[in-house]
Structure formats: C-alpha cells, structure tokens
Amino acid sequence: MRLILILALLVAAACLWPQRRPDGPIEFENVIDRTGITFMMNNSVTPEKHQVETMIAGVALFDYNNDGLLDIYFVNGARLPDMDKSDPKFFNRLYRNNGDGTFTDVTGKAGVRGEGFSMGVAAGDYDNDGYVDLYVTGVNRNQLLHNNGDGTFTDVTEKAGVAGMHPKLGKTWAISAGWFDYDNDGLLDLVVINYVNWNIATEKPCAVDRVRSYCSPDSYTGQPAILYHNNGDGTFTDVSERSGIGKHVGKGMGVAFADYDGDGYTDMFVSNDTYRNFLFHNERNGTFREVGVLDGVAYNDAGKSIAGMGVDFRDIDNDGRPDIFVSGMTGDTFPLFRNLGRYFDDVTARSGVAAATARVTGWGTGIMDFDNDGNKDLFAACASILDNSEEIDHLPAKLPNMVLRNLGNGRFENVSAQAGPTFQVPAAHRGAAFGDLNNDGKIDVVVMTQNAKPEIFMNRSPGRNHWLLLKLVGTRSNRDGLGARVQVIRAGSVPLYNHATTSVGYASSSDKRVHFGLGTADHAEKIIIDWPSGIRQVLTDVKADQILTVRESPAQAK
Numbered sequence: 132m133r134l135i136l137i138l139a140l141l142v143a144a145a146c147l148w149p150q151r152r153p154d155g156p157i158e159f160e161n162v163i164d165r166t167g168i169t170f171m172m173n174n175s176v177t178p179e180k181h182q183v184e185t186m187i188a189g190v191a192l193f194d195y196n197n198d199g200l201l202d203i204y205f206v207n208g209a210r211l212p213d214m215d216k217s218d219p220k221f222f223n224r225l226y227r228n229n230g231d232g233t234f235t236d237v238t239g240k241a242g243v244r245g246e247g248f249s250m251g252v253a254a255g256d257y258d259n260d261g262y263v264d265l266y267v268t269g270v271n272r273n274q275l276l277h278n279n280g281d282g283t284f285t286d287v288t289e290k291a292g293v294a295g296m297h298p299k300l301g302k303t304w305a306i307s308a309g310w311f312d313y314d315n316d317g318l319l320d321l322v323v324i325n326y327v328n329w330n331i332a333t334e335k336p337c338a339v340d341r342v343r344s345y346c347s348p349d350s351y352t353g354q355p356a357i358l359y360h361n362n363g364d365g366t367f368t369d370v371s372e373r374s375g376i377g378k379h380v381g382k383g384m385g386v387a388f389a390d391y392d393g394d395g396y397t398d399m400f401v402s403n404d405t406y407r408n409f410l411f412h413n414e415r416n417g418t419f420r421e422v423g424v425l426d427g428v429a430y431n432d433a434g435k436s437i438a439g440m441g442v443d444f445r446d447i448d449n450d451g452r453p454d455i456f457v458s459g460m461t462g463d464t465f466p467l468f469r470n471l472g473r474y475f476d477d478v479t480a481r482s483g484v485a486a487a488t489a490r491v492t493g494w495g496t497g498i499m500d501f502d503n504d505g506n507k508d509l510f511a512a513c514a515s516i517l518d519n520s521e522e523i524d525h526l527p528a529k530l531p532n533m534v535l536r537n538l539g540n541g542r543f544e545n546v547s548a549q550a551g552p553t554f555q556v557p558a559a560h561r562g563a564a565f566g567d568l569n570n571d572g573k574i575d576v577v578v579m580t581q582n583a584k585p586e587i588f589m590n591r592s593p594g595r596n597h598w599l600l601l602k603l604v605g606t607r608s609n610r611d612g613l614g615a616r617v618q619v620i621r622a623g624s625v626p627l628y629n630h631a632t633t634s635v636g637y638a639s640s641s642d643k644r645v646h647f648g649l650g651t652a653d654h655a656e657k658i659i660i661d662w663p664s665g666i667r668q669v670l671t672d673v674k675a676d677q678i679l680t681v682r683e684s685p686a687q688a689k
C-alpha cells in the first residue's frame with residue numbers, strides 16, 4: 132500500500148515537474164556600426180588572383196592594457212605585388228575596448244601597424260611580465276611584438292630569433308601561430324604553421340574553364356611548421372629538427388592545443404589544406420611523434436584527406452577528453468573527432484554535423500558554450516575559397532556563418548537561422564576569435580570579412596544559465612596559464628572540463644580566460660585546476676556568474 136502511494140506521488144511529481152526550461156535560442160547581434168571601429172580588411176584583390184589574396188586574415192582578442200576588457204587586433208594585407216604595407220588602408224589595427232561598447236583605434240601609439248602581407252596573429256605573454264605580447268604571421272614577414280606595458284609595443288623579432296626563416300626554404304608563408312609550453316618549464320614556446328612554397332614572381336596563373344581563379348593547393352608543394360623554444364632571456368631557439376616537428380611537410384592552416392591523453396604535456400593538432408591532418412603527440416622529452424593516422428584523426432571517415440581549415444581542440448561531451456572540430460571545404464563536411472581516451476572516433480555523420488556542413492566552406496571555428504547550458508556548441512565562419520565561385524562552381528562566394536547547438540546527447544542542431552537577423556548576412560568570412568567582450572559571461576565572436584568591416588557578434592542569447600570565467604595567473608607555470616586543465620564540479624550534475632588556450636580556429640587568437648556555462652547551477656562545489664607545472668589547485672564553493680582571477684598556488688602541490 133505504502134509502495135503504491137509512493138509510486139503515485141512520484142507519478143504526480145513527474146507530471147507537475149516543470150518541463151526543463153529550454154536554454155535556447157543562441158542569438159548574436161552584429162554591433163559593428165555602433166562600435167566606432169572603421170577597420171576594413173584589404174586583401175589587395177587583383178585580376179591576376181595572387182594566391183595570398185584569398186587566404187587572409189585572422190584576428191586576436193586579448194587585453195593589452197590589463198584593464199579587464201578584451202581589446203581587438205585586426206590583421207591586414209598589403210599592396211601587391213610588392214607586399215608593401217605603407218598605405219594606412221593596409222595597416223593591422225589595434226582597437227582598445229572602452230568598456231561602453233565602443234572601441235578606440237590605438238594602432239599608431241601602440242606601434243603595431245605591422246609589415247608586409249600579414250596573415251594571422253597569436254597572443255601570449257612570452258616573457259611572463261604580465262603583459263600579453265603578439266606574434267604576427269605573414270607571407271613575407273613575421274613579427275614578434277613585445278608589449279612594453281605602457282600602451283606601446285616593440286618589434287623584437289630579430290633579437291628573439293623568430294622571423295620564420297627556414298634554413299633551406301628561407302621565409303616560409305606562415306598562416307597560423309600558437310603559444311604553448313611544450314616542456315612545462317614555465318616559458319611559452321612558439322609554433323609557426325606554414326602553408327606552401329609560393330613566390331609572387333614565379334606564380335603560374337590558374338584557370339577553370341578558362342576563367343581565371345585562385346589555384347588549388349595541389350599546384351604547390353607544402354612547408355613544414357617551425358617550432359621555437361623559449362630560452363627565457365628574450366631569445367628563442369629553432370628546435371624544429373630536434374623536436375621532430377620539422378620532418379612533417381604539410382600545407383598547414385590551423386593549429387590547436389590540448390593534452391588529449393591526460394599525461395600532463397600539451398599536444399598539438401594541425402589542419403592541412405588538401406593534405407591529411409597532423410596530430411603531434413608530446414613525448415615529454417622535447418620531441419613530438421606524429422600520430423594522426425594511428426589515433427584516427429588524419430582522414431575523415433571516408434578515408435580521405437580534406438581541405439582542412441580552422442580547428443578547435445576541446446571537450447564536447449563532458450567526459451574530460453578533448454575532442455577535435457575541423458572546418459573544411461564544400462563537400463568535405465567538417466570533421467568532428469570524438470576522443471575515446473587516446474584514439475578518436477569520427478562522429479561527423481552521427482552527430483548531425485555532416486548534414487549541417489556538407490554544402491559550405493568554413494574557416495574560423497570554435498567549440499564554445501554560447502548558451503551556458505554546460506554543453507559546448509560549434510561555430511564556423513563560412514565563405515567560399517574563390518571570390519568568383521558563382522562563375523566557376525555555381526556556388527555563392529559569400530556565406531552566412533554557422534552555429535550548431537550541442538543538444539547534450541551527442542547530436543548538434545543547426546540553429547543558425549534562429550541566431551538573429553544580422554547573423555544571416557553572407558560575407559567573405561575568414562578568421563574568427565572568441566571571447567567575452569562585455570564581461571557578461573556570454574561568449575562573443577569577432578569575425579573577419581574580406582574587403583568589408585569585421586563582424587562584432589555580441590552574444591544576446593536570452594537564457595539565464597549561470598557561468599564562470601576564470602582568469603588564470605601562473606606563478607611556476609607560464610603567467611597566462613596556457614595549458615592549464617580545469618574541471619568544474621556542480622551538485623547533482625556531470626563535471627565540466629575546459630582548458631586555457633588562445634589558439635582557436637583559423638589564423639586567430641581567442642580570449643585566454645577559461646569559460647564555463649554552468650546551466651542551472653548557481654555555484655561550483657569544486658574547481659580543480661591542473662597547472663602545467665604539475666600543481667593541482669582546488670577551490671571549493673565558488674559562486675557562479677563572476678570573473679574569478681586564480682593565482683597558481685605553490686602551497687597546494689599534489
């Protein structure tokens with residue numbers, strides 16, 4: 132009798148229990164016209180269709196003046212064919228975030244206009260002085276810009292020895308770069324991802340059905356990446372050969388970092404254009420082993436290499452194992468590789484991602500929880516590679532961007548059409564950077580568009596889920612805390628995982644702060660931080676909805 136009563140009460144409770152409030156929709160608003168930002172990327176488009184034109188450019192979100200507000204660095208082209216940047220329309224631009232929705236161009240004072248035909252940018256505090264520095268990649272020039280802490284930067288490329296010169300190839304065409312501490316010595320090292328051997332003087336024209344177009348990457352031989360070890364005295368040593376990285380010739384586009392097998396050392400994934408992906412396993416002795424084929428991420432599930440573009444390397448299913456999302460070309464579908472512990476399973480088709488991405492080309496990518504429900508969603512900045520793809524492929528050259536909502540059951544839903552009217556606007560999108568521009572706990576997106584203003588997508592998702600944003604300050608580890616793995620424990624729910632990295636997407640650099648959507652949890656019972664130094668730090672009973680600065684504690688060694 133009592134049992135029946137209890138069952139009846141349970142049934143009644145189940146009926147009365149409110150349906151779980153939908154967390155969506157994910158909504159963005161492009162506020163560029165209200166920001167005061169006048170930057171326009173200029174790819175110097177020519178009738179000759181020089182290959183570099185279609186490949187630019189990236190963007191960085193980082194706080195250059197430590198006022199707690201993310202600033203924006205836009206990367207720009209140069210005059211062709213001489214790759215001269217002296218016209219202000221080709222300057223790279225730094226915009227200071229004023230905190231009221233507007234930005235001020237501080238390029239001149241900061242001294243960061245750059246040189247040559249630029250491609251991408253990576254932000255990281257390589258000298259641990261508390262001010263985030265910039266590495267700018269390019270076709271004919273790479274630059275390390277040291278942040279002096281007074282609003283100015285100094286070009287220290289030559290002194291540091293990071294010009295991107297290959298001993299045999301000379302200046303390589305760098306697209307992405309990334310900061311990570313591969314040997315856990317507390318100093319950020321630098322990887323430069325190079326594309327193909329190309330020379331504007333000897334470039335052969337390409338055409339499809341006698342229509343001039345950009346060449347397929349198959350027209351060129353690839354280049355290896357360059358790895359620089361940080362010596363801690365302002366100089367770096369090229370360890371490409373010694374580390375094994377330099378042995379692998381690809382056509383590198385994106386780079387992303389994660390410790391995917393949980394051994395405490397950061398590993399690296401590189402997407403290659405029309406060439407198989409590389410996964411560099413950190414062997415913990417200064418060398419890397421390329422295990423893309425072995426671990427199942429070199430090819431898609433049809434066994435084909437794709438035109439790999441941007442990449443993010445982050446846990447999509449809250450099992451603590453970082454997964455991989457790569458954007459590709461129309462027909463490729465964008466591979467989603469689920470990490471099973473050491474090996475990966477291609478879940479592109481069964482997750483719904485294949486259906487959503489089969490007919491588009493993507494560049495910038497991110498695995499970010501846009502609606503703070505605890506499940507990280509997928510973003511892709513989309514556009515065709517050819518600016519005359521209508522004529523050549525009967526495909527639109529300009530595309531709207533894409534956001535796929537993580538349903539929490541292994542499936543993703545394409546919610547782009549519900550993401551707001553300004554999200555539907557097609558453009559020649561390229562790099563994208565992710566971060567919280569107005570510190571409201573919702574991840575915003577800045578997207579580069581060729582020969583147009585960038586898009587500043589403020590996240591306007593109306594859900595009221597809770598969140599946390601962790602600003603890590605390494606003491607024994609690198610000051611940015613890059614590589615730190617963070618676990619958040621909530622009451623009665625699965626643990627959440629993320630890690631600190633700025634290398635996200637295509638040629639771009641994202642907010643170094645570690646973001647968590649907490650769903651309905653108004654606090655974290657525990658936050659466990661595994662620093663690159665090996666120190667494990669545990670915080671208890673942390674209130675949600677705050678930006679928390681966590682200084683690495685030497686007292687709490689394992």
Ligand SMILES: [Ca+2]
Pocket residue numbers: 193194195196197198199200201202227228
């Ligand atoms: Ca700032």
Ligand SMILES: [Ca+2]
Pocket residue numbers: 255256257258259260261262263264278
């Ligand atoms: Ca610095």
Ligand SMILES: [Ca+2]
Pocket residue numbers: 311312313314315316317318319320361
């Ligand atoms: Ca290091």
Ligand SMILES: [Ca+2]
Pocket residue numbers: 499500501502503504505506507508536537648
């Ligand atoms: Ca989500």
